[in-house]
Amino acid sequence: MDVAIPLFDRITALDAVGPYEVLSRVPGARVVFVGERTGVYRSEQNALGLVADATLEEMASPDVVVVPGGMGTRALLGGGPLVEWIRRVHATTEWTTSVCTGSLLLGAAGLLRGLEATTHWASLDLLPGFGAVPVERRVVEQGKVITAAGVSAGIDMALLLAARLAGDEVAQLIQLSIEYDPQPPFDAGSLQSAPPEIVARAQAIRARRAAAG
Amino acid sequence: MDVAIPLFDRITALDAVGPYEVLSRVPGARVVFVGERTGVYRSEQNALGLVADATLEEMASPDVVVVPGGMGTRALLGGGPLVEWIRRVHATTEWTTSVCTGSLLLGAAGLLRGLEATTHWASLDLLPGFGAVPVERRVVEQGKVITAAGVSAGIDMALLLAARLAGDEVAQLIQLSIEYDPQPPFDAGSLQSAPPEIVARAQAIRARRAAAG
Numbered sequence: 001m002d003v004a005i006p007l008f009d010r011i012t013a014l015d016a017v018g019p020y021e022v023l024s025r026v027p028g029a030r031v032v033f034v035g036e037r038t039g040v041y042r043s044e045q046n047a048l049g050l051v052a053d054a055t056l057e058e059m060a061s062p063d064v065v066v067v068p069g070g071m072g073t074r075a076l077l078g079g080g081p082l083v084e085w086i087r088r089v090h091a092t093t094e095w096t097t098s099v100c101t102g103s104l105l106l107g108a109a110g111l112l113r114g115l116e117a118t119t120h121w122a123s124l125d126l127l128p129g130f131g132a133v134p135v136e137r138r139v140v141e142q143g144k145v146i147t148a149a150g151v152s153a154g155i156d157m158a159l160l161l162a163a164r165l166a167g168d169e170v171a172q173l174i175q176l177s178i179e180y181d182p183q184p185p186f187d188a189g190s191l192q193s194a195p196p197e198i199v200a201r202a203q204a205i206r207a208r209r210a211a212a213g
Numbered sequence: 214m215d216v217a218i219p220l221f222d223r224i225t226a227l228d229a230v231g232p233y234e235v236l237s238r239v240p241g242a243r244v245v246f247v248g249e250r251t252g253v254y255r256s257e258q259n260a261l262g263l264v265a266d267a268t269l270e271e272m273a274s275p276d277v278v279v280v281p282g283g284m285g286t287r288a289l290l291g292g293g294p295l296v297e298w299i300r301r302v303h304a305t306t307e308w309t310t311s312v313c314t315g316s317l318l319l320g321a322a323g324l325l326r327g328l329e330a331t332t333h334w335a336s337l338d339l340l341p342g343f344g345a346v347p348v349e350r351r352v353v354e355q356g357k358v359i360t361a362a363g364v365s366a367g368i369d370m371a372l373l374l375a376a377r378l379a380g381d382e383v384a385q386l387i388q389l390s391i392e393y394d395p396q397p398p399f400d401a402g403s404l405q406s407a408p409p410e411i412v413a414r415a416q417a418i419r420a421r422r423a424a425a426g
Contacts, residue, residue, distance in 0.1 A: 014234035014391065017261070021227035021364065024258040031260040040253075040264055045237040047244040048230070051253055051262030100392075120392060138396045150392030151234065155365065160398045172401035172411045173418070178227065179313075179333060179363030181402030182395035183351045185373045188385035189394030198385045205386075 001165070003031045004062035004089070006082055007041040007052045010072030014151050015099040016050065019066045022158035025174045026166050034059045036081045044070045056085040061092050064161070068154070069100030069120065077108045087111070095161060096145050099154035103147040107132055115142040120150035121191050122206050136191075152189075155180060214378070216244045217275035217302070219295055220254040220265045223285030227364050228312040229263065232279045235371035238387045239379050247272045249294045257283045269298040274305050277374070281367070282313030282333065290321045299324070308374060309358050312367035316360040320345055328355040333363035334404050335419050349404075365402075368393060 003023050005016050024031045035052030076082050087109040090096045098106050103119040107130025117132040118140045127134040139157045140147050148157035163171035188194040216236050218229050237244045248265030289295050300322040303309045311319050316332040319325050320343025330345040331353045340347040352370045353360050361370035376384035401407040
């Protein structure tokens with residue numbers, strides 16, 4: 001079973017590596033990082049290089065696709081090799097999934113029309129532009145398409161996917177293996193749970209950044 | 214503020230990338246991945262290459278160190294450039310931290326003598342060999358030394374560290390930014406919470422692997 005995770009510049013590294021850490025532990029799964037070209041792609045804050053070992057062409061029919069997000073998605077939404085590859089391989093995947101703003105790439109490939117979907121909370125308003133119905137849930141499963149919320153949600157999504165692929169027992173063994181017993185020191189991980197002043201500050205920061213282009 | 218994350222072959226990628234995703238968002242922090250040499254290091258399951266941009270020598274006095282774990286730690290525990298670097302830079306760090314079996318490297322560097330510490334649940338019994346007192350907690354803070362439990366615990370540790378470095382508000386903004394509102398589909402992330410049959414199977418798998426060397 002081939003699991004393909006596409007890389008691109010300005011990717012959010014955890015979007016890709018969270019699901020990788022889970023899915024590489026599914027018996028029989030082979031995770032391959034792919035890119036328009038092979039070689040190094042730089043993360044959003046530029047501090048980390050991640051290596052694509054195969055080109056999109058070389059991974060023509062993956063069983064599972066996990067599309068990560070990040071600021072780099074913006075430059076890709078207009079179409080091009082990655083969006084075309086997503087559209088093409090989706091015809092034969094068993095599961096097509098995304099983390100964070102990776103769902104916008106699924107949308108650009110035309111895969112979300114009429115489906116409920118999620119993404120990072122700050123990008124939910126972009127989903128209707130792709131014909132999707134935005135849903136504020138951590139993981140949204142619609143047939144063989146699964147979208148996850150922002151960044152860390154990819155871990156939860158991948159555990160659900162591991163259960164679909166290999167059963168609940170295997171998914172639980174993987175959860176124990178990566179000791180995923182989350183105990184964040186604060187309760188600020190969603191718009192609903194974060195203190196109102198934190199939400200207001202986060203939204204102000206994003207509005208400033210958007211205004212600055 | 215320089216945050217150094219050392220890489221090595223057979224690293225558990227999420228051990229490094231979880232904290233990276235948090236700490237790279239701390240204002241003023243510059244995260245640098247370092248290695249005995251620069252270039253690509255391969256993850257535990259070999260499917261992912263991560264790039265070290267600087268050598269250990271080039272990062273002679275980081276303010277914060279985050280040592281990840283993975284099967285690759287085993288070959289490093291006997292000493293050598295990485296363990297020596299950890300010992301040396303610890304003299305001037307503000308914080309010296311680890312994720313998963315990264316704490317064994319702190320131990321090998323002599324930093325854990327007489328301290329409480331944690332690591333991946335399957336390696337807790339190795340800590341006394343380094344003079345440490347093993348503690349089954351997700352994050353253990355002892356002066357400027359913070360150790361985290363297995364793999365995903367690095368995210369929780371890094372949020373605590375972000376709060377120590379930049380205050381609770383910044384840490385909460387980062388938590389919201391990476392949408393860390395964990396909702397694992399199972400409750401199997403620790404020896405205490407996982408169903409007994411899952412724990413028994415996980416321990417049997419690890420015993421078989423250990424017996425096979």
